[in-house]
Every structure is written in C-alpha cells, then in structure tokens.
Amino acid sequence: MSDAKATLPATPPPGAAADWTIPQAWSDYTPAEHAMWDRLFERQSAMLPGRVVPAFLDGLDVLRMSKPGIPDFGELSERLTGLTGWKVVAVPGLVPDDVFFRHLANRTFVAGRFIRRPDQIDYLEEPDVFHDVFGHVPLLANPVFADYMQAYGAGGLRSLELGAMHRLARLYWYTVEFGLIRDGDALRIYGAGIASSHGESLFALDDPSPNRIGFDLQRVMRTRYRIDDYQQTYFVIDSFEALLRETLDTDFAPLYRALDTAPDIATDAIVEGDRIFHRGCQAHALAGKPAAE
Numbered sequence: 001m002s003d004a005k006a007t008l009p010a011t012p013p014p015g016a017a018a019d020w021t022i023p024q025a026w027s028d029y030t031p032a033e034h035a036m037w038d039r040l041f042e043r044q045s046a047m048l049p050g051r052v053v054p055a056f057l058d059g060l061d062v063l064r065m066s067k068p069g070i071p072d073f074g075e076l077s078e079r080l081t082g083l084t085g086w087k088v089v090a091v092p093g094l095v096p097d098d099v100f101f102r103h104l105a106n107r108t109f110v111a112g113r114f115i116r117r118p119d120q121i122d123y124l125e126e127p128d129v130f131h132d133v134f135g136h137v138p139l140l141a142n143p144v145f146a147d148y149m150q151a152y153g154a155g156g157l158r159s160l161e162l163g164a165m166h167r168l169a170r171l172y173w174y175t176v177e178f179g180l181i182r183d184g185d186a187l188r189i190y191g192a193g194i195a196s197s198h199g200e201s202l203f204a205l206d207d208p209s210p211n212r213i214g215f216d217l218q219r220v221m222r223t224r225y226r227i228d229d230y231q232q233t234y235f236v237i238d239s240f241e242a243l244l245r246e247t248l249d250t251d252f253a254p255l256y257r258a259l260d261t262a263p264d265i266a267t268d269a270i271v272e273g274d275r276i277f278h279r280g281c282q283a284h285a286l287a288g289k290p291a292a293e
C-alpha cells in the first residue's frame with residue numbers, strides 16, 4: 001500500500017499468474033536467506049513481548065512461526081486456513097491496488113517472497129517476506145482481525161469504484177501498518193510496519209516525538225502519512241472488535257463525499273476533538289535524521 005503502486009503495470013510480470021501470484025519456490029531459498037530470517041525473527045521476538053498486543057504473540061505461537069527459517073507458505077496456510085480461513089500466497093513485489101484488495105476480500109494475504117540482504121537489515125524500501133509474513137500473518141490467526149482484513153479488502157474494491165482509494169489507503173496505513181491499541185492504561189503495537197521494525201517498535205511506544213491519539217475514522221481518512229520515515233502520529237484503537245464494528249457499520253460512500261470538501265490534516269497536527277494520549281514534541285522529525293528499520 002503506497003503511492004508507488006500508481007506506477008505499476010496493469011498486467012502481471014512474466015512468470016506470474018493472472019492474479020499476480022507466483023510459486024514461493026521455498027526450496028530455492030539459500031541458507032543465507034534462511035539465516036537472515038532467523039536473525040530478524042530473533043531480534044523482533046525478543047523485543048516484542050510486553051510491547052505488542054498479546055494476540056500477535058498468540059499468532060506466532062499457534063502458527064508455529066518460531067520454527068527456524070523462512071516459513072513455507074503452504075504449511076503456514078494450512079494452519080491459518082484451519083483457524084480463520086486465510087491463506088498466504090507469494091507475489092513478485094508490490095501489486096496493483098485492485099489485485100491487492102481482491103485477494104484480501106477472498107481471505108488471501110499476498111506476501112513478497114524475497115528477503116532483504118544483510119546490508120538492508122535496518123532499512124528497506126519495499127516490503128520483503130519478513131515484513132509481510134512476520135509483521136502481518138500472526139494477526140490473521142485472530143478471528144476478529146481476520147474479519148477486519150477481509151472487510152477492508154471488500155471496502156477497498158468499493159473505494160476504487162468511488163474514486164476514494166486514497167482515503168481507504170490512509171485507514172490501512174494507520175491501522176494495519178502503524179496501528180496502536182489500548183491495553184488497560186498501556187499502549188501496545190499491532191501494526192505490521194511497527195512490529196516488523198526494530199527501530200519503530202521502540203519509537204512508536206517510547207519516543208516523545210510522535211503524537212499518539214485516539215482512533216477516529218474520519219480524522220484518519222483526512223490525515224496524510226509519511227512513507228520515508230517513522231510516523232509523526234499514531235492512532236490508538238480501543239479493541240479489534242471496535243475497529244471491525246466501525247468498519248462494518250459505516251456507510252463509506254456518503255462519508256467519502258463529505259470528506260471531499262474537508263481539508264487534509266498534516267502528519268504532525270493535533271486538531272480539535274483529538275483524544276490525546278501523548279502530544280508529540282516531534283523532535284525526531286525536526287532533527288531530520290533518517291529512521292533505522
């Protein structure tokens with residue numbers, strides 16, 4: 001989900017099926033590629049307990065993702081399908097939005113098959129198998145989150161018809177990729193972009209720089225986001241149930257029309273009505289230093 005997709009060709013690359021999927025070719029991964037997964041897995045699984053929503057750790061466990069090496073999507077899908085009806089398939093890289101949404105609406109998660117090189121361990125532009133599988137798949141084992149992702153896919157297809165894809169892209173960005181969730185008085189990570197990033201797992205929860213404000217659907221759909229650095233604002237949901245319920249209960253077509261005349265909100269802004277958990281000092285963004293993965 002990024003602006004980069006706008007430049008993708010409309011047809012799949014050679015070797016990919018009409019739905020853009022490719023074989024994962026698991027046996028083609030080298031020992032060095034498996035070792036890279038293990039290194040990333042170890043680093044994140046040591047860091048996340050107490051930071052990530054418990055359902056994420058439950059997902060890692062029930063999907064037996066601590067097994068060494070890059071997961072075999074076939075095996076992973078077998079377990080996942082038994083739990084929530086989802087499966088994971090490989091794609092060559094970013095796919096067009098309609099393709100992405102259609103897969104989600106059919107309870108299929110598309111994942112990059114490649115893994116970052118050692119020199120990319122702390123910075124990566126395009127999502128690799130570690131981001132896609134470690135970051136996204138554990139929560140697909142949670143029945144409520146699994147339903148949210150399917151509803152998102154169906155909503156995405158409708159947003160394309162209504163010319164409002166950018167609104168729904170913001171919802172994905174600030175929930176599925178960079179969402180925080182309340183856990184009593186504490187905040188926890190559930191967004192895949194945070195959970196798969198060593199640096200952002202610390203930054204999103206502990207750093208005084210970013211705003212942390214209560215989730216509000218219209219507010220989120222008006223808020224720009226950063227693709228080049230850590231987020232300047234994180235939105236906090238109360239529960240997966242509340243997020244799913246709001247998504248299913250909202251009639252998006254009139255909402256998109258109403259938002260047409262509402263100005264965008266800057267990435268660092270606090271606006272009237274915000275439920276503020278933390279007002280960010282924005283020191284990180286002001287310093288202009290690049291983020292570490």
Ligand SMILES: [Fe+2]
Nearest residue numbers: 127177192193
């Ligand atoms: Fe992602």
